[in-house]
Structures are given as structure tokens and as C-alpha cells.
Amino acid sequence: MSTAIDTVTDQDDNPATAQSREVAPGPAPAAPRRRRLRTALRFLRTLVVVLSLVGAAVAGGTYIVRQRLADRAFVDAGTAVLTAQPITAGSADAAVVTRVLVTERQSVTAGAVLATITLTADGRAPRVQQLRVPAAGIVTEINVAPGQIARAGEPIVTLYDPTKLDFQVDVPLETLRELRLGMTAYVAGPGLPGRIATTLQQVKPKVDTDRPTAASDRLTVVLRPEAADLTTVRTLVPGLRFDVVVDTTTAVGGTPAVNSA
Numbered sequence: 001m002s003t004a005i006d007t008v009t010d011q012d013d014n015p016a017t018a019q020s021r022e023v024a025p026g027p028a029p030a031a032p033r034r035r036r037l038r039t040a041l042r043f044l045r046t047l048v049v050v051l052s053l054v055g056a057a058v059a060g061g062t063y064i065v066r067q068r069l070a071d072r073a074f075v076d077a078g079t080a081v082l083t084a085q086p087i088t089a090g091s092a093d094a095a096v097v098t099r100v101l102v103t104e105r106q107s108v109t110a111g112a113v114l115a116t117i118t119l120t121a122d123g124r125a126p127r128v129q130q131l132r133v134p135a136a137g138i139v140t141e142i143n144v145a146p147g148q149i150a151r152a153g154e155p156i157v158t159l160y161d162p163t164k165l166d167f168q169v170d171v172p173l174e175t176l177r178e179l180r181l182g183m184t185a186y187v188a189g190p191g192l193p194g195r196i197a198t199t200l201q202q203v204k205p206k207v208d209t210d211r212p213t214a215a216s217d218r219l220t221v222v223l224r225p226e227a228a229d230l231t232t233v234r235t236l237v238p239g240l241r242f243d244v245v246v247d248t249t250t251a252v253g254g255t256p257a258v259n260s261a
Helices: 002-012 015-022 032-073 227-234
Strands: 074-084 087-092 095-102 113-119 127-132 135-143 153-158 166-174 184-188 196-205 218-225 243-248
Touching: 015 127, 032 127, 087 127, 113 153, 135 243, 166 196, 166 243, 218 227
Parallel strands: none
Antiparallel strands: 074 166, 074 243, 087 153, 095 113, 113 127, 135 153, 166 218, 184 196, 184 243, 196 218
16 A cells, blocks of 8 residues: 555656646747748738739829810910001102101000191191191001101001000811810910919901912910909010910800801
């Protein structure tokens, strides 16, 4: 009886057996956790890059579409000329210009004296008269110099009204079919700080002195500057040329600039 008990006691006291019972699972090594963390970070970085590229592609595609639509909305109308309605001052009878009191590009008020002339018609005694401007304007040309004879009705001095300047451009019929009266056209060129807005005011036949009897395939479009830009336009010299584009998204449904048939 005592022998059996001793045997069991000896087994419990065996160092190898006790060591095997005392060993327990410890915490997982740190290296695998670091590898998993690095993998997760790489995945997040890749995801961020992919999302950024997709966002840039979408934004770029949207810009291109908008740009194409904008390009399609604008029609190149060609080159416009700044035009002024001339104001002429002359004599109803033949006269000798004795003195010119103004110079080109000079601003004058209505009624100002432009020149003195001497009438010699009908064999009567010479009569000196003052040539006055019929309306305020800017002198563009001295047509008859002092000492020369001005024929009856011939302009001696030519002026223009700076408040009535407009841009005129000859446009082919194909382009005119895309336009409507009242559309906004943008003008850019010398003397302007940038492009300015004008309104398509009217269309009139083009006067072709080289082919007076031939049917022209172009018409003249008259563009009126917006009120906000009139001050700038008044400083320009008639005859200057400008680039014109028309925004076809404006005046939609308005009166066609030309018969589309």
C-alpha cells in the first residue's frame, strides 16, 4: 500500500513532468503584428492614390466637356472695323478756304467755327463767311486746305460723333444663319484693355463697289457697344480692326439675323 503511494509521489516530483505541466501559451510575437500593420498602411496608401487619380480624371473630363461646349457656343465672326457716321461741313456754293481753325483729332462743340471761307460765285463781290460745325464731334479730316477752292457741296472738314461709334463686320450667309439679333458679341483688339461686350443690332447689305451688280454672299453685321464700354470706345480711332466672336447662347429664340431658308 505504501509502495503505490510512493510511486505516485515520485512521478509528481519528476522535474520533466512538472515542467511540461507548467508551460502555458504566451503572447504572440511582435513581428507578425508589424507586418500586418505595414500591409494595411500600404493598402490605404494605394486606395488614396487610386481615388485621387479617379477624382482628377473626372474633373479633367468635366473641364474638357465644358470647354468643348463653350467652344461650340461661340462663333468666330471675323474681323470688325470700328465705324463712325461722318458729319461733313461745307459750303453750298464754291468758295476759297482762307483759314482752317481746327486740327485732326480735335474735339469741337456744336456751332464751333471750323474755318473761314470766301464766296466768289455769281460774279458778286467776295464775301467772307465762317464755317461752323453742325453738331459736336471729333475732326477726322481736313478735306480742303487753306488757299484751295472747295466746290459747291464738297466737304471742307469731316467729323464724327464719338457717341455713335459701332463695329461692323462682313459675315458669310452660312455663319449668319446661326445668329440672332440681340446676341452678345465680344470684341478684342488695339486700344482695348480686354474683350468688351457688344450687341448684334442689325444686319444690312454689304456695299461692294468692285461688283455692284453681283449678288454678295456676305452681309454687314452692326455691333453696338454696351453702355459700360462706350467711354473706352470713344477713345479709339475709326478704321481700327478688331476680332469678333458671338455667343450663340444669348438671345435664343430671337429674330434671325438672316433668313435661314
